[in-house]
Amino acid sequence: MADLNDFREQTRAWLEENCPPLMRQPILSEKDPWWGGRKAEFLNEDQRLWLERMAERGWTAPQWPVEYGGGGLSREEAKVLQQEMERILARRPLESFGIDMLGPALLKFASEEQKQRFIPEIVRGEIRWCQGYSEPNAGSDLASLQMRAEDKGDHYLLNGSKVWTSYADQSDWIFCLVRTDFDATKHQGISFLLFDMESPGVSTNLIKLISGNSPFCETVFENVRVPKENLVGELNKGWDIAKYLLTHEREMIGGFGLSKTGEDSLSQAAARKLGLANGRLSEGGLRSDIAEFEIDELAFASTVERVIDEAKAGQGTGAASSLLKLYGTELNKSRNELLMSIGGSAALQWGEDGTTTLAREWLRSKGNSIEGGTSEIQLNIIAKRILGMPG
Amino acid sequence: MALVLNEEQQMLRDSAKTFIQESSPVSALRDLRDSGEEWSPELWNNMAEMGWTGIAIAEEYGGLEFGYVGAGVVQEECGRTLASSPLVSSAFVCASLISALGNDDQKASLLPAISSGESIFALASSESQRFDPLAVTMAAVPEGDSYVLSGTKVHVIDGGICSNYIVVARTGGNAGDSEGLSVFVVAKDADGVGCQSSLNADSRIAATVSFDEVRVDKSALLGDPGAAWQALQRAMDIGAVLSAAELLGLADEAFKRTIEYLKDRKQFGVVVASFQALQHRAAQLFCELELCRSTVLKALQALDEDAESRSRLASAAKAKMAKTAKLAVNEAVQMHGGIGMTDEFDIGFFMKRAAAACQEFGDYYYHADRFARLGGY
Numbered sequence: 001m002a003d004l005n006d007f008r009e010q011t012r013a014w015l016e017e018n019c020p021p022l023m024r025q026p027i028l029s030e031k032d033p034w035w036g037g038r039k040a041e042f043l044n045e046d047q048r049l050w051l052e053r054m055a056e057r058g059w060t061a062p063q064w065p066v067e068y069g070g071g072g073l074s075r076e077e078a079k080v081l082q083q084e085m086e087r088i089l090a091r092r093p094l095e096s097f098g099i100d101m102l103g104p105a106l107l108k109f110a111s112e113e114q115k116q117r118f119i120p121e122i123v124r125g126e127i128r129w130c131q132g133y134s135e136p137n138a139g140s141d142l143a144s145l146q147m148r149a150e151d152k153g154d155h156y157l158l159n160g161s162k163v164w165t166s167y168a169d170q171s172d173w174i175f176c177l178v179r180t181d182f183d184a185t186k187h188q189g190i191s192f193l194l195f196d197m198e199s200p201g202v203s204t205n206l207i208k209l210i211s212g213n214s215p216f217c218e219t220v221f222e223n224v225r226v227p228k229e230n231l232v233g234e235l236n237k238g239w240d241i242a243k244y245l246l247t248h249e250r251e252m253i254g255g256f257g258l259s260k261t262g263e264d265s266l267s268q269a270a271a272r273k274l275g276l277a278n279g280r281l282s283e284g285g286l287r288s289d290i291a292e293f294e295i296d297e298l299a300f301a302s303t304v305e306r307v308i309d310e311a312k313a314g315q316g317t318g319a320a321s322s323l324l325k326l327y328g329t330e331l332n333k334s335r336n337e338l339l340m341s342i343g344g345s346a347a348l349q350w351g352e353d354g355t356t357t358l359a360r361e362w363l364r365s366k367g368n369s370i371e372g373g374t375s376e377i378q379l380n381i382i383a384k385r386i387l388g389m390p391g
Numbered sequence: 392m393a394l395v396l397n398e399e400q401q402m403l404r405d406s407a408k409t410f411i412q413e414s415s416p417v418s419a420l421r422d423l424r425d426s427g428e429e430w431s432p433e434l435w436n437n438m439a440e441m442g443w444t445g446i447a448i449a450e451e452y453g454g455l456e457f458g459y460v461g462a463g464v465v466q467e468e469c470g471r472t473l474a475s476s477p478l479v480s481s482a483f484v485c486a487s488l489i490s491a492l493g494n495d496d497q498k499a500s501l502l503p504a505i506s507s508g509e510s511i512f513a514l515a516s517s518e519s520q521r522f523d524p525l526a527v528t529m530a531a532v533p534e535g536d537s538y539v540l541s542g543t544k545v546h547v548i549d550g551g552i553c554s555n556y557i558v559v560a561r562t563g564g565n566a567g568d569s570e571g572l573s574v575f576v577v578a579k580d581a582d583g584v585g586c587q588s589s590l591n592a593d594s595r596i597a598a599t600v601s602f603d604e605v606r607v608d609k610s611a612l613l614g615d616p617g618a619a620w621q622a623l624q625r626a627m628d629i630g631a632v633l634s635a636a637e638l639l640g641l642a643d644e645a646f647k648r649t650i651e652y653l654k655d656r657k658q659f660g661v662v663v664a665s666f667q668a669l670q671h672r673a674a675q676l677f678c679e680l681e682l683c684r685s686t687v688l689k690a691l692q693a694l695d696e697d698a699e700s701r702s703r704l705a706s707a708a709k710a711k712m713a714k715t716a717k718l719a720v721n722e723a724v725q726m727h728g729g730i731g732m733t734d735e736f737d738i739g740f741f742m743k744r745a746a747a748a749c750q751e752f753g754d755y756y757y758h759a760d761r762f763a764r765l766g767g768y
Contacts, residue, residue: 267768281768291763295707302685309393323678382677383670387650391665
């Protein structure tokens with residue numbers, strides 16, 4: 001415990017000294033966070049410095065092993081780092097599917113050579129990754145995916161298409177589920193491949209959403225050659241990796257249910273925009289819906305905290321990711337509904353494409369309970385795996 | 392503090408579970424109801440022997456000083472079997488008021504007997520049908536070395552079986568004011584005290600207690616006159632969080648019984664647990680219960696730390712738990728189908744106790760409103 005207090009003090013001092021001022025300001029637009037990669041340019045010097053300083057200590061991936069560039073922190077220390085960053089409203093230095101999704105899977109399933117090659121550049125934000133999972137005919141039934149990878153001796157030859165590839169147009173590499181055995185049952189013939197998005201035969205098309213923005217792509221692969229050394233884990237055993245990675249994706253998406261550091265709470269936003277009479281919001285129905293939401297929000301945040309602490313204490317149920325995904329995304333949808341009500345006619349303002357107006361964010365949030373496995377899929381998982389209900 | 396039970400608290404939970412399942416299963420409540428008895432002194436003595444009556448009392452007054460997380464763990468297990476006892480009234484809520492407001496003499500003369508289970512205290516506070524701790528009009532008028540108390544308290548839980556009341560009365564102010572509230576210790580058999588017990592839907596008994604010019608010595612006043620509100624708020628927070636802990640056990644048990652029933656009951660040639668319409672409702676309820684568990688533990692820890700956020704967390708825990716407990720028992724009866732409607736089957740007891748426990752120390756609406764007020768809106 002004394003060590004942890006020392007760590008807190010040192011971390012606090014280091015953050016105070018090293019977190020540049022612009023990186024302590026709330027994130028206001030989709031363009032504010034740093035996603036890294038070959039194509040990205042820093043918005044300002046503070047953003048560059050912050051990434052560099054944090055990556056140097058491995059604190060973009062605080063709990064990953066030092067040998068691959070990670071921070072090597074214990075869960076307790078990582079929690080302290082998180083708390084100390086929140087305390088000064090520090091932004092996350094790097095948003096990354098490499099960190100939130102791919103990295104944990106590589107650490108568990110990849111060869112030593114692959115870890116050495118891919119993980120350090122994820123930590124430093126040098127390569128931006130996208131995820132090739134869903135296909136036009138494989139959504140909730142993900143394992144029915146059809147994209148082919150044929151064995152051509154020294155390489156695989158890929159043909160097919162992926163859909164809902166987030167930021168595929170801005171990404172450098174893709175982690176991709178492909179079918180490598182065409183006769184086996186659907187879960188048995190899937191493999192997990194990594195390859196460069198600049199490989200010949202890869203093309204991306206933006207998908208315009210109901211929000212008017214295009215965070216997703218349809219990605220087409222025509223005779224794409226992928227070296228065999230880019231296969232992660234065993235041939236035809238990719239589904240295990242896919243599932244493992246999905247639990248991390250769910251936890252990430254479920255995190256949308258937590259309010260963002262430095263942002264107004266719903267009730268603060270409502271009080272600011274609508275004013276108070278005798279210390280209360282005057283519309284009783286709205287007030288009680290906000291209270292109900294904020295109680296759920298607190299309960300959810302406590303649950304995230306408990307899940308982390310239980311895992312640390314070895315008491316975890318291991319079933320948390322579906323719960324967090326389900327509840328977090330439904331909460332985020334409720335938050336956006338209430339923000340629209342609080343905003344009234346001002347909340348309907350559409351703005352330019354590519355901007356993040358309230359109305360566009362509200363519409364975008366509807367996808368939270370669809371992407372990464374729908375709410376209904378999460379309910380199926382909970383019913384079957386946790387409650388042991390048959391069928 | 393990590394949001395998990397530590398080793399000692401886990402051990403207490405395990406021993407509480409074993410003890411309560413053996414000594415007070417749901418059938419004990421049924422027997423109590425059918426026999427017309429008001430309570431089980433035997434269960435109470437056993438609880439005292441286990442040390443539960445001293446969990447939240449300081450060591451110097453004979454308690455274990457184990458804290459409210461421990462009290463919550465015990466309440467959760469009691470909730471699982473609907474075990475009925477004056478633990479919350481006496482050992483947790485009234486004891487907290489005496490500890491917070493009493494002088495050394497008062498604490499030394501009252502707390503050891505509560506801690507040993509010998510004395511049972513009940514809180515005589517409510518005058519309104521809906522919970523509102525400020526809506527007190529009962530007067531305590533100083534006369535020489537005494538106070539004279541006059542008024543009527545409703546729904547005094549354990550009011551028929553206790554040895555003493557902790558009476559909330561006004562030495563100043565009007566209904567709705569936080570100033571002017573005072574707290575007195577009054578013996579149940581004092582002159583002018585009248586007690587009328589009545590049976591509630593949950594097979595438990597609450598009393599209407601009347602005070603007809605009851606004269607008590609000034610030494611019966613706990614703390615300074617008119618200054619009890621802060622301690623009362625804390626006591627009400629303790630009551631709310633511990634009733635949430637009871638509801639957590641109750642709702643979780645009703646849920647588990649329901650899932651078992653669904654896996655057993657066959658219709659259309661298959662177990663009904665295989666129907667997705669039921670699976671999704673069950674999974675949804677599972678999530679709500681997990682959120683309740685986190686919130687209740689958070690609120691219990693805040694009681695032990697006496698954190699600044701204590702009241703807000705207490706209201707969040709009671710509100711969330713009350714809403715979820717109602718969902719759990721409604722789903723339980725619905726999913727059990729016809730058998731769930733029969734008195735012979737136990738699940739109905741869970742529904743009835745939930746309705747009463749949801750109201751104790753404030754229901755969903757009270758606490759959602761308070762949560763908003765404390766949040767500045």
